[in-house]
Amino acid sequence: MGNEFEGFATTPTLTLEPFQEEKQAPAPVPEKEEPALDDSLLSEEEKRAVDAFASQIDLTNSAVILQYGAGTQKKMADFSENALENVKTKDLGEIGDLLSGVVRQLKDFDEEEEKGFLGIFKKPANKISAMKAKYAKAEVNINQICKVLENHQVQLMKDIAILDKMYAVNLTYFKELSMYVLAGKKKLNEIRSTTLPELLNKAQSSGLPEDAQAAKDLDSMCNRFEKKIHDLELTRTISIQTAPQIRLVQGNDTLMVEKIQSTIVNTIPLWKSQMVLALGVEHSAQAAAAQREVTDMTNELLRKNAEKLKMATIETAKESERGIVDIETLKITNESLISTLDEVMHIQQEGRQKRQEAEREMQRLEGELKQKLLQVQG
Known part of the structure; x- marks a missing residue:
């Protein structure tokens, strides 16, 4: 596709021999008259071509009237046939189905687990492997669809260029x-303003039947030629209607190209990035779970060691009181006990002071935490 309109002219050409090789003979420019049709859409060169061509028209020649503008009408018919064929070969519905297929693939992937990506983290075993497997399956299907979409996109872009040519050709016609x-x-x-009145005056003055017939024949030719011009005006109206139709088809093609482009460069990469984020979240969740287990085990060990230390200290104190009869030992023991009690009291006092300080510190920390939470919520 792309050479359908190579044979159509892109420059306006006027000829009295429409079905032979087109040529344009120069002619002197006649005295300007006000045209019946607005010629503002024509360039100065085209206006001069109209004046020159008008001087070549011979209304006494039936063949000229019959073939006048027929070549352009024939080209318009061929052009319309090609334009219709170009539109008929399109199936934009297939592109719409493919775009919908991308959406279905992404939706099916997201809903395969309960509540989309968030639901993936609710299953305990092999979650990352399962996610990667589903991602690979969905990616294969989507890539296949995207390849077909890219081919459609290339074809649509070619069609848009062809429609530009069609528009230019239609403008020429x-x-x-x-x-x-x-x-x-x-x-x-x-x-009608010069030759026909002259023939009528001649017929009236001469009274000859051949002069009257000549005037009658010319008047009939003028009527036929007037109908021919009306037919050309109808064809011209068809050409006017064809222009927006071409642009409408071109607009539809452009819209589909944009949709395909958006799907390829926006939707698919966004889905892939979200999948990467989901995998990262799962890795973080597993790391947090492992850290939580280590912390729990450490606290358990500390509790058990503290309990063992307490029991060992009590047993040691009991053993130290057994079988002691030496007074010096008793003195030493007594002094040690008093010292211990003093230290215990001192420790208790320090402990009480530290607890009070700790309580004030905890109250301060709690206040800071509450203030920070209020800032986060605000």
């Missing part, structure tokens, strides 16, 4: 038809 209508109306006005 529109101008050609406008120039034919302008030239025809110029010639028709000229004949």
Whole structure:
């Protein structure tokens, strides 16, 4: 696809021999007359071409009237057929189905576990392996769909370029038809304002039947030519309607290209990044669980060691009181006991003081924590 409109002209051409090789013979520019059709859409060169062409039209020639503008009408018909074929070969519905397929794949992946990604973390065993397996399966399906979408995107971009050519060709035919209508109306006005009155005056003055027939024939030719111009105006109207139709099709193609592009460069990478984040969250959860087990085990060991130390200290104190009969030992023991009691009292006093300090510190920490929580909530 791409050469369908190579044979269509892109420059307006006027000819009295529409089905032969087109040529444009120069002619002197006649005196300007006000055209019946607005010629503001034409360039100065095209206006001069209309004036020159109008001077070549011979309304006494039936073949000229019959073939006038027929070449452009034939090209318009061929052009319309190609344009219709170009539209018929499209299936934008298939692209829509493919885009929907991407959405279904992502949705199925997210809902495979309870409540999407958050539900993945509720199952205890092999969660990361299961997530990677589901990701790989979904990625394969999505990549296959994206390859087809990319092919459609390339084709649509080619179609958009072809539609630009179609629009340019249609504009050329529109101008050609406008120039034919302008030239025809110029010639028709000229004949009806000059030649036809002259023939009528001649017939009336001479009274010859051949002069009357000549005037009648020219008047009939003018009527036929007027109908021919009307047919060209109808074809011109079709050309006007074709332009927005081409742009509508082109707009649909452009919209689908944008949707495909958004899916490929936005939706798919976003899904992949979310999957990476989900895997990272799962790794962090497992690390936190391991750290929690280590902390619990450490606290348990500390409690057990403290209990053993207490029991050992009590047993040692009991053993130290057994079988002592030496007074010096008793003195020493008594002094040691008093010293111990003093130290215990001192320790208790220090402990009480530290507990009070700790209580004040905990109250301060609690206040700071509450203040920080209020800041977070705000």
